[in-house]
Amino acid sequence: MEQDEYAVGLDLGGTKILAGLVHKSGQMINSTVLPTSSQDGERAVIDRVLAAIEGVLGTANADRQKVRGVGVASAGVIDSKAAEVIFAGNLGWEHVPIGKLIEDKFALPAQLINDANAAAVAEWMWGAGRGAQNMIYVTVSTGVGAGIISDGQLVQGKDGSAGEFGHISIDWNGPLCSCGNRGCLELYASGTALEHLVKHQLEQEQREWTGGSLAAGAFPTAKEIGEAALAGDRYSVEIIERAGYCLGIGTTSLIHLFNPEVVVFGGGVMNASDILLREVKRSVRERSIQSMARQVRIERQQVGIQAGAIGAAGLLFAAKQSAGKLPAY
Ligand SMILES: [Zn+2]
Structure with missing residues (x-):
């Protein structure tokens, strides 16, 4: 039962949005890539983030019940506890409560993490730092x-x-x-x-x-x-x-x-x-x-270029969801 748990990991970058369904073993099962195109404005980028998550959940052959939530890795200044992007110049975002927007739309818990921290989690759980x-x-x-x-x-x-x-x-x-x-x-x-x-x-x-x-x-x-x-x-x-x-x-x-x-x-x-x-x-x-x-x-590094998305998903596998507390692997 536990072996079949998943989380959506999303890497929100200045040029592209990469979302994927990540198995508890660290394997990315499927993925969707959309251009960020931040010049289209804040709302357009938010919509593309939501569309990318929808795409991943829609094509997933996983039972929705087995999806623990959504982890988002973002550049810029973030408030991980409020799951809010405070400022991200490359996205043209200021004070975007992306976690809440995801939770409202998909009724799944969402966590936000700085992109370097996300890659660190991926390497720690499944890569060179294991x-x-x-x-x-x-x-x-x-x-x-x-x-x-x-x-x-x-x-x-x-x-x-x-x-x-x-x-x-x-x-x-x-x-x-x-x-x-x-x-x-x-x-x-x-x-x-x-x-x-x-x-x-x-x-x-x-x-x-x-x-x-x-x-x-x-x-x-x-x-x-x-x-x-x-x-x-x-x-x-x-x-x-x-x-x-x-x-x-x-x-x-x-x-x-x-x-x-x-x-x-x-x-x-x-x-x-x-x-x-x-x-x-x-x-x-x-x-x-x-x-x-x-x-x-x-x-x-060993996890590769998807490390941001994989690590963001990894956060969702953390025991009891306490911020920053990682499962003892
Ligand atoms: Zn400096």
Whole structure:
């Protein structure tokens, strides 16, 4: 009976909405993808979220009785307890009580979680962090974020915003960040940072990009920089190594704070290049308290690009539904 439980997981991203029916084993049984198209306005995106859930429930061969609820992973500032998106620039949302809207329409419990935390839950329950009581998931994509599992519990903070790893400062005198701090990790190690850095340097030094062909007047994307580094382009290797080393400085702080058994790395930029992870490991080896560094495993994510939706569904399998409390696997 318990083996046949399901939850709907939905990943609400700036470009697409991915919803899927997730079995208690972590398998996604079916999925629906819709474009977010936030330029159509708040109501249109809400309607597409509801339509995606409806699509998943409609085509599910699972008995509706066996669906525990809906988990939503969202970027931006959220209030996980109120299941409300407070602010998400990439969605054009302000104060959207998405949890309540889902509960009203489908008569199923709904939970909201920050997207990095959702991926952390997925890796913890079914991926590279499985079995660990202390695990940190780090995502490196457009920005840098983290989800922290400490002593078997997801650390969400007062309203679900904990884990803003990208805004740890690694240079007190560094450039000003949009968050108000200076020298934030995200300014050195995110996809956005890589792109800005390369564009700036090529323009300043009036050099040509050597990492592959580009459209006239274009600059390389983070993915292209990662691929060029893998192909041996020296300039790209240096850029990626520097980003990886900076990421390792931040990771060292996480290791010192939380004493994890494993740190799992995911996200589009991380996936684009092995060099990044290699440099993170080197940096952590050089800078961490040795007794802690020796014990920690640094690994690549396993669940894949559906981790946000799968992890959001995973929350629904948590015992007694107490916020942030995860089942003891
Ligand atoms: Zn910042």
